[in-house]
Amino acid sequence: MPADPVPALLARATQALAAEFGSLPPFEPAPQSAADPDAMARVLDTVAHRLGNNYPYFHPLYAGQMLKPPHPVARAAYALAMAINPNNHARDGGRASSEMEMEAVAQIAGMFGWAGQHLGHLTSGGTMANLEALWVAGQLHPARRVVASEQAHYTHQRISGVLRLPFASIPADRRGRMDLEALETELRKGDVGTVVVTLGTTAIGAVDALDEIVALRDHYGFRIHVDAAYGGYFRLIRDVLDEPARRSFAAIDQADSIVVDPHKHGLQPYGCGCILFRDPAVGRLYKHDSPYTYFTSKELHLGEISLECSRAGASAVALWATQQLLPLTPDGEFAQGLARSRAAAVELDRRLRHDNAGRFHALAGGPPQLDIVVWSMRAPTAGQASELTRKIFLACAERNLHLALVQLLQSWFQPAEDSVDTEGGEYVTCLRSVLMKPEHEAWLGAIWEGLTAAYAAL
Numbered sequence: 123m124p125a126d127p128v129p130a131l132l133a134r135a136t137q138a139l140a141a142e143f144g145s146l147p148p149f150e151p152a153p154q155s156a157a158d159p160d161a162m163a164r165v166l167d168t169v170a171h172r173l174g175n176n177y178p179y180f181h182p183l184y185a186g187q188m189l190k191p192p193h194p195v196a197r198a199a200y201a202l203a204m205a206i207n208p209n210n211h212a213r214d215g216g217r218a219s220s221e222m223e224m225e226a227v228a229q230i231a232g233m234f235g236w237a238g239q240h241l242g243h244l245t246s247g248g249t250m251a252n253l254e255a256l257w258v259a260g261q262l263h264p265a266r267r268v269v270a271s272e273q274a275h276y277t278h279q280r281i282s283g284v285l286r287l288p289f290a291s292i293p294a295d296r297r298g299r300m301d302l303e304a305l306e307t308e309l310r311k312g313d314v315g316t317v318v319v320t321l322g323t324t325a326i327g328a329v330d331a332l333d334e335i336v337a338l339r340d341h342y343g344f345r346i347h348v349d350a351a352y353g354g355y356f357r358l359i360r361d362v363l364d365e366p367a368r369r370s371f372a373a374i375d376q377a378d379s380i381v382v383d384p385h386k387h388g389l390q391p392y393g394c395g396c397i398l399f400r401d402p403a404v405g406r407l408y409k410h411d412s413p414y415t416y417f418t419s420k421e422l423h424l425g426e427i428s429l430e431c432s433r434a435g436a437s438a439v440a441l442w443a444t445q446q447l448l449p450l451t452p453d454g455e456f457a458q459g460l461a462r463s464r465a466a467a468v469e470l471d472r473r474l475r476h477d478n479a480g481r482f483h484a485l486a487g488g489p490p491q492l493d494i495v496v497w498s499m500r501a502p503t504a505g506q507a508s509e510l511t512r513k514i515f516l517a518c519a520e521r522n523l524h525l526a527l528v529q530l531l532q533s534w535f536q537p538a539e540d541s542v543d544t545e546g547g548e549y550v551t552c553l554r555s556v557l558m559k560p561e562h563e564a565w566l567g568a569i570w571e572g573l574t575a576a577y578a579a580l
């Protein structure tokens with residue numbers, strides 16, 4: 123593991139925080155809180171040992187699922203906030219951290235082009251944030267259908283079930299994007315209330331054509347909910363994306379609601395999602411009349427615009443600190459980190475596509491749209507390709523290279539002329555690499571070597 127700056131940062135900031143409360147009379151912690159330091163150290167030794175039973179998510183050779191370490195400033199700020207443990211349910215549960223939440227969320231809204239005109243807050247994650255978006259959508263269009271691409275996150279169908287909203291799945295094309303003809307067929311039926319548009323699908327990072335769906339909304343009238351839990355931050359570097367993705371990210375301010383997960387690409391510890399609404403008036407739908415929530419301010423507080431009650435104020439503190447250090451600007455260091463991830467994915471895809479030994483199939487529809495690369499093995503049948511893939515996956519792991527597996531339609535990897543119809547097509551197990559760490563660009567050579575060495579060893 124690299125040297126960790128967090129303990130020193132935390133020691134210094136802890137003193138500064140103690141000084142803030144310097145006027146309080148000192149008190150002795152109860153025996154339970156002041157346990158024997160040796161006993162606590164022994165427990166933590168065991169914890170360290172137990173935590174060793176994990177993939178090394180922090181290392182650049184972990185290039186599998188959507189996992190990357192939080193920024194040191196986020197970890198330090200989160201740990202510092204633990205001395206207070208604020209609850210952002212209501213202002214009197216976390217005055218400072220509620221303000222930091224509103225500021226940090228406004229900065230995210232600004233990134234999406236909604237400076238000064240949004241309603242939003244943090245959530246425990248993308249699932250809760252999407253639940254709030256569909257809950258609002260369902261109240262505004264009761265009993266009308268929610269539709270999402272079959273490549274959308276499975277959570278939308280499940281949430282629609284929880285909310286008892288009728289749901290329909292729209293087929294995806296060979297690039298994993300919502301098929302717009304199929305969408306329009308559903309829209310013509312006249313009962314679609316909300317279209318979920320995914321900017322950055324979880325499987326392959328595909329970007330639905332938001333700009334074209336906005337044009338359909340002008341004609342058919344429906345709500346647009348953008349699920350950008352994974353991809354939202356790519357708005358900052360849309361100029362380096364392909365033309366369709368650039369147009370989709372440019373149109374994001376046309377959405378009615380947006381979800382983004384700071385705990386995915388935003389360098390935050392888990393427990394940090396974000397929901398934004400374009401029209402602040404939807405706040406009225408959250409109205410409640412609780413005798414428990416004390417009002418120490420006349421302003422609408424966060425507990426009044428959130429379905430969750432207790433929420434970690436520390437998440438807001440960590441996010442605020444990160445955005446102070448790394449502002450969400452197109453030319454800043456944060457955006458450069460995303461650009462490096464993107465460059466790593468483009469390079470891996472290029473190597474797969476132009477492999478002289480002809481060992482791999484890249485996506486026939488074209489290079490990745492964000493920083494997620496998928497590929498299948500060349501083999502006579504889908505079954506043999508899947509088996510080879512699983513063996514390579516394990517052989518890579520033995521070399522400390524950690525990739526992920528995903529099931530995709532075989533036709534996505536075949537040239538258009540001999541592609542089979544996607545309906546009912548055969549699935550193949552593929553390799554998947556989410557290259558979301560800024561170090562991945564520099565490590566791409568080592569990742570490629572690990573992959574080809576694993577292949578050679580079989």
Ligand SMILES: *Cc1c(COP(=O)(O)O)cnc(C)c1O
Binds near residue numbers: 248275320323324383
């Ligand atoms: C991760 C993800 C979700 C779910 O978010 P959680 O933070 O895991 O609850 C929803 N949609 C998309 C596109 C995602 O990538």
